[in-house]
Amino acid sequence: MAGSPSADGAGRGVLDAGFQILEAISAAPEGCGLSQLARSTGLAKATAYRLAEQLVVLGAVQRVEQRYFVGERMAELGRHWQAAPRLRRAAQRPARVLAALTNSTVAVCVLDAGEVRLVAGVKGAEFFLNTTADPDVVYRTAMVQVLFAGRADNTVPPPTYSAAEWHRVRTGIADAGMVSVDHHDLIAGICCAAAAIRQPGVCDVAAIACMSLSQQFPPNLPGLVARAAREVEKNMR
Template sequence: MPSADTGGRSVLEGAFGLLAAVEHAQVAGLTRLAADCGLPKTTAYRLLEQLVDLGAVERFAGGYRVGPKMFSLGQRWEPHPGLRPAAREPARRLAQVTGAMVGVSALWEGQTLVVDWAPSAPDDTRDRLRDEVTWPWNTAAGKVLVAGAHPRLPLGPLPATWQREAEAIRDRGVAFDREELVAGVCCVAVPLTASGGSPVAALCVVTDPAHRLDRLADVVQRAGRTISARLRGGAL
């Protein structure tokens, strides 16, 4: 990696590299972070202290961790303008009606990225899943987005059965996860579309195997149509 002293772009690369290293390590000292990023310790220290001043990083337990500014900025990110406000109330109602967790997700670097959650009951053991922001692409939410993606996304080798499954997802407009990733957890997901008809995100309900997913899919699809209409500026 170029030295962070060699130009404006390299300074940014160094700063973002340090942010990524801090996020990966959760808490780490200067020596480790500098080594992880291939930076001189003096350069890493200067950049980290600037990031501390900006609130992007904070000092913790003799090292550094991600700061509150990054959390604040991350909470404002969304894969499509207006997605959060469009989904907030329909997702909340869906969580109330189904008694399940409801999530809004997008595809990011070949993974399922959770943008927001509408939780179910406070003591629901599935709430532990809220701590995970990224999941493999083959969640129900990821599958419904990959099936509708064009051009083909760089996901690496796909399962031999994927083409047939993707066709079924496109035909019905819904994808399922029957304990494929987490034991005791099932999911139903539908695409959320904006102008042009391409999926920009997915609405996903996380429940348990006792629920009939086919029946649940109808309720999720109705909520998805409401959110998509809001994204297109149509009637609610």
């Protein structure tokens, strides 16, 4: 029994060192040599080599000649990572109901450390995360406007906005109850409405958005999206 705490501490030390190795390798897209690995982690060369080789055996790291790269197993594990899993569970039914009522694409996203991440979606929701699109379009979508307007530091404008323009946009969103609407303004034939989801302590900001291909803007779309956001909040509680 007396040896348990020290054994546990040693185990945590090995885990910490292992993650240091992985972080150093992931920060080196051209691969990380042993000397660089030791410098980056502050570990002795012998320790860095031993841990790196153990990670190679596990598939978490791959060695190509004398350089280490992130291994396939890490990529496989990463594919199963979920942004805000509690929010995802709470949003699934409201998102499906909203998509059915509007015959539209629905997405629930979070703004996590400045990046927009898809949490749940119906009918091709990945469209909302099309990062290859023109930034002038991406940052002006209703979804992204609501996410940036909902930040604690929302006075800082997103890319492509002047300070004065962003002040007008975020003031309009706040006046509308944290709802943003795109009446075919960005892409002809596509209209969108997004509403903020208030879920403090789970992630930075969340929003639900509905994208319709209707030639006529559905007059009840903003209200339906706002109601779906409230349903998600209720499920969170």
